[in-house]
Amino acid sequence: MxxxxxxxxxxxxxxxxxxxxxxxxxxxxxxxxxxxxxxxxxxxxxxxxxxxxxxxxxxxxxxxxxxFRPFFQQYLLETETSGRPISRMFRSIVYQRAKGSVDSVPFGTQVDTYKSGYEWIGHSLSALSVDEVDHNPRITIGGPDCKQPYSASILNVSAMSFGALSKNAVMALNKGAALGGFYQNTGEGGLTPYHLENGGDIVWQIGTGYFGCRTKDGNFNELAFQEKAALPAVKMIEIKLSQGAKPGHGGILPAHKNTPEIAEIRGVTAGEDVISPPTHKAFSTPVEMCHFIQKLRELSDGKPIGFKLALGRKSEFLAICKAMIETGITPDFITVDGGEGGTGAAPLEYSNSIGFPLREALAFIDDALVGFGVRDRIKLIASGKIITAFQVVKNLSLGADLCNSARGMMFAIGCVQSLSCNTNTCPTGVATQDPKLYKGLDVNHKSTRVATFHKKTILATVDILSSTGHGSTEQLNRTHIFRRVDQQTIMRYDELFPLIEPGSFINEETAPKRYQLHLKEACASTFKPANTLAEINHETQSV
Known part of the structure; x- marks a missing residue:
């Protein structure tokens, strides 16, 4: 040839x-x-x-x-419901709401309502007027040991670091949060001047790299933490244990996005891949983690302290719950990140095949906290592919108190899902450190779109609440969501995820049978569970 x-x-x-x-x-x-x-x-x-x-x-x-394949596929070939990872239907609703344009759809649903896995919420013949529902639902975060509780919106900006995002993207999200009255999570990349410039509320995430509160040898720096935690903009602190897109793997910042400015903020060498350790140096057991939570609470003068995790083995989270009971120390909130969560860069296998999806993880963690009798002290935050009002309502019904959204907020500032987050060539300037690209992202204009998207999504959530006859999000529970399990079976969430009697996990012998194996594996003195065989109850082997 x-x-x-x-x-x-x-x-x-x-x-x-x-x-x-x-x-x-x-x-x-x-x-x-x-x-x-x-x-x-x-x-x-x-x-x-x-x-x-x-x-x-x-x-x-x-x-x-x-x-050019992603662009041809997105603009010429994909249907409203077939795009991945976020379908055109959901991208479009973000764009429409962010711009304040018409967000209704003509001629009926394009979703196959008879497909297995289809979900919906039941409306009520005792529906309320929208005016009877609070248009700005908020949740107070802060347990009995918290001195500075925080009133949070039910929808907020999920964890995205400066480094993964451009400085203009960070500033647009922060200014949008300030305009709309919701918070922005910094991601593990640390607290930067761009998070503080526009006055938005901040959740400062502390990852395994301790960026922003790091010693030269990579350990936790108490003095640096105390200084930043005292800033008025920092409303809460979140310890990152793992994230849904790459659980069990440290955060990844590719070398071409690690500029001198980012390296100085993080305390690392510029121009090299930054891969955070998979585990924390400040603690190595559930009990030690609880004491670390207490230390951060004291160093921050009583601000809400929580942690974020993607669920791996159920027994590991139960070990954390046992440590809470043993020490009497509980976090003020827990962010549950689903395996479907997004990221700037992750190995394929981690994105596709590691960690529990959000629905199963959220239900289990809610049940575990109820079972150990500590649910009333801890607020749950759901994170993972949450974009529309129904997705907010669904997760609140399942057990969450509020939600975080990452990709929804990215779409609001102009992301077109070009799938180039890990290449430093994002065409809209959202996920790049190339100044020629991010200069095209206008902070003032995009911040207004973020605030408008948030406002309209909250109003859509309130609209759904009114149709179901509920005056607040706190009235939602698992009885309200239905799922087509297969062509012959429809089940409610409380049938798929049966509710737990409060305090029923404290005595392992009387706990529901489906949890007993995991409870036996869990130990407050180690994250690593005993590998109890499901069929041979008394035979164990080390993991």
């Missing part, structure tokens, strides 16, 4: 050379054809790509098409 290709290339070069000699104005033609011929010769002699050896020059079309 390459002989045929070279025959054409040589023929075209000879033809254009003859035309240029005949007509002097066409001198540029042989330059182009000669250049293509040189590229073809190079392709046939290189050894990295066999495709180019066999198909010089034209084999390069493969890479060109690959580069």
């Amino acid at each position: 390459r002989h045929v290709i070279f025959s054409y290339l040589i023929g075209i070069f000879v033809l254009t050379l003859g035309l240029a000699l005949w007509l002097s104005g066409l001198w540029w033609l042989p330059l182009i054809s000669g250049g293509l011929l040189c590229v073809g010769i190079y392709d046939s002699m290189q050894h990295r790509h066999s495709l180019l050896v066999n198909f010089p020059l034209i084999g390069r079309m493969r890479w060109i098409i690959e580069d």
